[in-house]
Amino acid sequence: MERLDEPLFSDLSFVVDAGRALRLSGRNGAGKTTLLRILCGLTPPTAGDVRWCGEALQRCYPDFVADLCYVGHVPGLKGDLNPVENLLFHTAGRAASGVSPEAALARVGLPPECEETPCRRLSAGQQRRVALARLLLTRARLWILDEPFTALDPEGRGRVEALLGEHLRGGGLAVVTTHHHMELESDRVVVLELDDGQ
Amino acid sequence: MGNSGLAGMLTATLRRDLLLAYRHRTQLANPLVFFTIVVTLFPLALNPEPQLLGTIAPGVVWVAALLAAMLSLEEMFRSDFDDGTLEQVALSPYPLSLVVLAKVAAHWLVSGLPLLLLAPLLGVLLRLDTVALGTLVATLLLGTPVLSLIGAIGVALTVGLRRGGVLLSLLVLPLYIPVLIFAAGAVSNAQAGLEVTGQLALLGSILALSVALAPLAAAAALRISLS
Numbered sequence: 001m002e003r004l005d006e007p008l009f010s011d012l013s014f015v016v017d018a019g020r021a022l023r024l025s026g027r028n029g030a031g032k033t034t035l036l037r038i039l040c041g042l043t044p045p046t047a048g049d050v051r052w053c054g055e056a057l058q059r060c061y062p063d064f065v066a067d068l069c070y071v072g073h074v075p076g077l078k079g080d081l082n083p084v085e086n087l088l089f090h091t092a093g094r095a096a097s098g099v100s101p102e103a104a105l106a107r108v109g110l111p112p113e114c115e116e117t118p119c120r121r122l123s124a125g126q127q128r129r130v131a132l133a134r135l136l137l138t139r140a141r142l143w144i145l146d147e148p149f150t151a152l153d154p155e156g157r158g159r160v161e162a163l164l165g166e167h168l169r170g171g172g173l174a175v176v177t178t179h180h181h182m183e184l185e186s187d188r189v190v191v192l193e194l195d196d197g198q
Numbered sequence: 199m200g201n202s203g204l205a206g207m208l209t210a211t212l213r214r215d216l217l218l219a220y221r222h223r224t225q226l227a228n229p230l231v232f233f234t235i236v237v238t239l240f241p242l243a244l245n246p247e248p249q250l251l252g253t254i255a256p257g258v259v260w261v262a263a264l265l266a267a268m269l270s271l272e273e274m275f276r277s278d279f280d281d282g283t284l285e286q287v288a289l290s291p292y293p294l295s296l297v298v299l300a301k302v303a304a305h306w307l308v309s310g311l312p313l314l315l316l317a318p319l320l321g322v323l324l325r326l327d328t329v330a331l332g333t334l335v336a337t338l339l340l341g342t343p344v345l346s347l348i349g350a351i352g353v354a355l356t357v358g359l360r361r362g363g364v365l366l367s368l369l370v371l372p373l374y375i376p377v378l379i380f381a382a383g384a385v386s387n388a389q390a391g392l393e394v395t396g397q398l399a400l401l402g403s404i405l406a407l408s409v410a411l412a413p414l415a416a417a418a419a420l421r422i423s424l425s
Binding site: 037040041042043044062063065066068070072074075076077078079080081085088089090092093094095 | 203204206207208209210211214217218221222277280281282283285286288289290291292424425
């Protein structure tokens with residue numbers, strides 16, 4: 001992958017199995033977010049390919065995105081809609097997990113009085129919680145999370161780690177970038193260090 | 199997830215965009231106020247003689263409508279791009295072009311339709327007769343959706359740029375010219391008591407072509423802007 005015609009990383013190859021999480025780490029600007037966007041199919045790689053269940057991403061894209069929940073570093077929320085409205089829009093047309101938006105918001109620890117507040121009036125941590133509540137609403141097997149712990153307090157980080165652990169035990173996959181050390185069982189998390197083109 | 203999933207996604211997009219427009223309803227008035235001001239400035243600057251006004255009216259109303267449509271274009275994808283919701287929409291299992299079509303429909307309902315309702319009043323102000331007024335509304339009905347559809351391609355291409363405003367006008371205005379020519383021509387013809395079905399049919403075919411192709415082009419442009 002190149003950025004501004006400079007190679008960002010090359011010879012990168014990895015497999016994430018069901019029930020496992022991959023944690024990407026590396027200095028700022030190492031290309032963690034770029035790699036996540038390549039995995040989502042948002043950015044085409046300069047060379048190489050991404051496979052989902054053994055098939056190239058382009059060939060199974062509708063199936064792949066139906067199984068994907070991506071929470072990027074911008075929360076992806078409409079500031080003028082309240083958390084419930086935002087979540088309902090996100091679930092429209094996607095296979096629902098049967099969890100109601102209110103229940104999902106309770107799981108990520110958003111106080112019930114915030115449910116009616118437009119998202120732009122919520123704090124950064126609260127917005128992050130709303131964005132992460134999306135994970136609970138779909139039956140996506142693959143979670144791709146870009147710095148999910150940013151702006152969260154220790155209690156919030158604990159909740160997200162618990163969700164992630166539950167997801168992995170249920171046979172889900174996750175690719176996460178974070179500088180935060182996760183307390184999850186070490187055998188479930190593989191760490192990939194992205195450093196200067198390696 | 200079959201057709202109902204797709205329909206659910208499209209109605210949710212349409213409903214969300216209309217709800218957002220409703221919550222920003224003060225902004226909705228901007229293009230309308232601009233449209234009214236431009237049209238009313240002409241009789242003040244030129245001679246308010248009925249015959250002159252009648253001659254320039256079709257062109258004035260259409261140029262003003264076109265510029266007013268340009269004003270509201272950017273909003274179609276800009277805020278979605280900035281807050282990351284566009285990314286989420288691009289990662290939905292349905293064709294992005296159909297979502298674009300739903301967004302364009304919402305945009306037309308809040309920007310094109312009000313122009314359509316306001317134009318006859320301004321036409322009366324410029325002394326257009328009843329037949330010409332009817333034709334004006336018909337051309338706006340066929341033409342303003344084309345403005346939104348072609349605009350969507352331009353906005354999709356420039357949404358990733360910080361200062362895309364001028365570039366957007368340069369990209370979009372040349373493509374608006376056929377609509378302007380046929381629409382203003384039809385209204386002039388109607389005023390002169392001539393046949394207008396030819397121009398209306400051409401406008402209709404431009405609309406059909408835009409509905410079919412513009413969403414595909416805009417979706418491809420959005421994927422480039424997102425990557």
